Amino acid sequence: MDAADIFQSLGVGIKFDQKRFGRDVALFKRGSGTAGPNEIPNGAKGPTAKKGQLKSAEDGPARDQQVAGTKEDDDDLEAVELFSRAAKVEPEGDCPPPLRNFDELRDAGDESIAARLLGNMAAAGFHRPTPIQSQAIPCLLAGRDLLAIAPTGSGKTLAFLIPSLLLARRLKRARPATPPGVKALVLTPTRELTAQSARHPDPGDRRARGDFARVDVLLANPLRLVEAVDPGTAGEMRARIARATEAKAERKRRRKERVLRKKDKAAKKRQRQALRRAGQAQEAEADGEDESEEEAWSSDDEEELDAEEGSDDGESGDEEGSKADDDQASEDDDDSEADDQDSEADSEAASSSDDSDSDTPGQNESKLGADPPRPALDLSQLRLLILDEADKLFDLGFTPQVDAILAKAPHPQLARAFFSATLPDAVETLARSVMPDPLRVTVGRRGGAAESVAQRLKFAGKPLALRQLLRSGELRPPVLVFVDSRDRAGRVHEELRLDGLRAGLISAGQSDAQREEAVAAFRKGATWVLIATDLLGRGMDFPGVNAVVNYDCPRTTIDYIHRIGRTGRAGRTGTAITFFTEDDAPKLRALANVIKHAGSDVPAWMFGLEKEDKRRKKRDGKSGGAKDGAARRGKAAGRGRGGRAGRVERVTARKSSSNLPRKLGARKPIAKGKRGGGRGRGRGAPGPRRPSAK
Numbered sequence: 001m002d003a004a005d006i007f008q009s010l011g012v013g014i015k016f017d018q019k020r021f022g023r024d025v026a027l028f029k030r031g032s033g034t035a036g037p038n039e040i041p042n043g044a045k046g047p048t049a050k051k052g053q054l055k056s057a058e059d060g061p062a063r064d065q066q067v068a069g070t071k072e073d074d075d076d077l078e079a080v081e082l083f084s085r086a087a088k089v090e091p092e093g094d095c096p097p098p099l100r101n102f103d104e105l106r107d108a109g110d111e112s113i114a115a116r117l118l119g120n121m122a123a124a125g126f127h128r129p130t131p132i133q134s135q136a137i138p139c140l141l142a143g144r145d146l147l148a149i150a151p152t153g154s155g156k157t158l159a160f161l162i163p164s165l166l167l168a169r170r171l172k173r174a175r176p177a178t179p180p181g182v183k184a185l186v187l188t189p190t191r192e193l194t195a196q197s198a199r200h201p202d203p204g205d206r207r208a209r210g211d212f213a214r215v216d217v218l219l220a221n222p223l224r225l226v227e228a229v230d231p232g233t234a235g236e237m238r239a240r241i242a243r244a245t246e247a248k249a250e251r252k253r254r255r256k257e258r259v260l261r262k263k264d265k266a267a268k269k270r271q272r273q274a275l276r277r278a279g280q281a282q283e284a285e286a287d288g289e290d291e292s293e294e295e296a297w298s299s300d301d302e303e304e305l306d307a308e309e310g311s312d313d314g315e316s317g318d319e320e321g322s323k324a325d326d327d328q329a330s331e332d333d334d335d336s337e338a339d340d341q342d343s344e345a346d347s348e349a350a351s352s353s354d355d356s357d358s359d360t361p362g363q364n365e366s367k368l369g370a371d372p373p374r375p376a377l378d379l380s381q382l383r384l385l386i387l388d389e390a391d392k393l394f395d396l397g398f399t400p401q402v403d404a405i406l407a408k409a410p411h412p413q414l415a416r417a418f419f420s421a422t423l424p425d426a427v428e429t430l431a432r433s434v435m436p437d438p439l440r441v442t443v444g445r446r447g448g449a450a451e452s453v454a455q456r457l458k459f460a461g462k463p464l465a466l467r468q469l470l471r472s473g474e475l476r477p478p479v480l481v482f483v484d485s486r487d488r489a490g491r492v493h494e495e496l497r498l499d500g501l502r503a504g505l506i507s508a509g510q511s512d513a514q515r516e517e518a519v520a521a522f523r524k525g526a527t528w529v530l531i532a533t534d535l536l537g538r539g540m541d542f543p544g545v546n547a548v549v550n551y552d553c554p555r556t557t558i559d560y561i562h563r564i565g566r567t568g569r570a571g572r573t574g575t576a577i578t579f580f581t582e583d584d585a586p587k588l589r590a591l592a593n594v595i596k597h598a599g600s601d602v603p604a605w606m607f608g609l610e611k612e613d614k615r616r617k618k619r620d621g622k623s624g625g626a627k628d629g630a631a632r633r634g635k636a637a638g639r640g641r642g643g644r645a646g647r648v649e650r651v652t653a654r655k656s657s658s659n660l661p662r663k664l665g666a667r668k669p670i671a672k673g674k675r676g677g678g679r680g681r682g683r684g685a686p687g688p689r690r691p692s693a694k
């Protein structure tokens, strides 16, 4: 392995752009010779970590020890800079120097655990830290608050697990020994993710296998944890969640009833018209329907019903419709219950947990009933709180739970860290409200999609297209297929199964055991295709996944980035195909931007589509009367849920592609053959073929 190779593998998980960093590569090549697996080659000596530098949070920021003045220090600083630039690491604040190799961890904490940890890492094939690991580990070991943003599949899990374990061990061995109690806590949005992190190459502490036992490092879901930390608050939260969930279910039920009533009337009206046409008007009148009532049915209602019911071809159905109801109900709530922020958030946590974790209030209660009561978990010694997939935790409305947990963790040396591939400004602002002076480490393009994934958008009839992609071998298993709802997941799964494909299914509608089984079967290759809701969109690491198919267009670019990040992980390449329909038009421009920045090609006309917020403003500006409202609801319901997908799906891809831009509202007609291309970033670098969007 030559110096450039070593350098490249330091950047595992991100694509290394040799063109852009040509100067740096040359530096690395110069006189580097061969280097050992855990060394940075001579020509660009990595920053020398001074002994004791990572030793303890109490030592203060490690960079303090880099007293400027000597030639060696200048060289060190230069090397830090060089490393950061080459690995596209952007440290902000007085970050300690990056970790060159895992051997340096021997200086941090405890020799015996470091030795075990290194042994286990080597056995797992982890010889060097990834860029996020190299910079985040020293920050956390120095006891600093941290915002860590790095692409999907870049090794963030070990970036927080290693310091958690070292810190816990260090505190345990301290004299006098720190009192018992959890020392490091990792909050994750789903049970699957908790289980996965706990299974990570055992870095030496077998008790780090997340449960509420007496452990030093605990991995948990906030909804569950709050039960263990503060049963009183948890009780109140449960009651609030239950009330919010009930209210939401009631709204959903009422709306569904209304739609069914209208549907029934419409059917009767159609029946009567048919009878009239057949010259049997008398019989129709004998039916005794009140004509005036029927007038209530309008074309807007048709549209709404379309959205409720989904398309004729069975692409969508009640579930999508009722989910759209749900959305609309929440939209309505925004007006009426804007002041009840807490209950909205709880309701969001409860409903979102449908797709993230099965911790609905009822299930929680039954679990608590089944388990022997536990003593409240002691967080008084907590020194490190990690929020993994932090933006998702807040998106799911876990703010009250995180607050309750923080309130039970009073230690003055508590460090908090937010990790994600995407950390929108709003979440960063929230984070900064609890951490006044955090360090920030960004790897690659902030909030960008992994460049290791060749991405493409496809306008096509979904069931057929998926089968063709799998049957033709264009997509090689294992493949993850994302859909928007449990019902949809069930239908797609059934179709593939009938087709003789080894397909599995996972959604929040299943029991814990079924979910575990689905993940295990996919991991060991018993199933080749796994149909999943967004439950699996975050953080899940199936290293061998070759491709991701977004059967339903994701709701946001953030969801998109995480979904497609299930492939192309840890330096591997992958493919992501996203199906879209006419109803997804409002999302395409933003998706096209993400795809372009990650280095894949997209058709230029997509950049001529109106921005989603402009569309929304126009739509909201126009809406006024009840009819507008109904039409809006219909459209909102159809968008992204496949609600009206049938109309689009009936248009074959080939036939529609020529007038597709206009159909979707692109502003400029695009000259033949003129296509948008990816920026230079991903180009030229070895990687997968980058197909054009179809």
Ligand SMILES: Nc1ncnc2c1ncn2[C@@H]1O[C@H](COP(=O)(O)OP(=O)(O)OP(=O)(O)O)[C@@H](O)[C@H]1O
Binding pocket: 012, 125, 126, 127, 128, 129, 130, 133, 150, 151, 152, 153, 154, 155, 156, 157, 158, 420, 421, 538, 539, 540, 541, 543, 565, 566, 569, 570
């Ligand atoms: N130092 C390393 N060397 C090689 N592989 C590594 C290293 N660290 C982690 N990995 C592997 O990289 C893969 C991705 O890691 P991980 O799941 O932590 O990614 P992530 O950044 O958390 O992604 P996501 O944002 O999707 O959650 C895993 O399979 C992990 O085992």
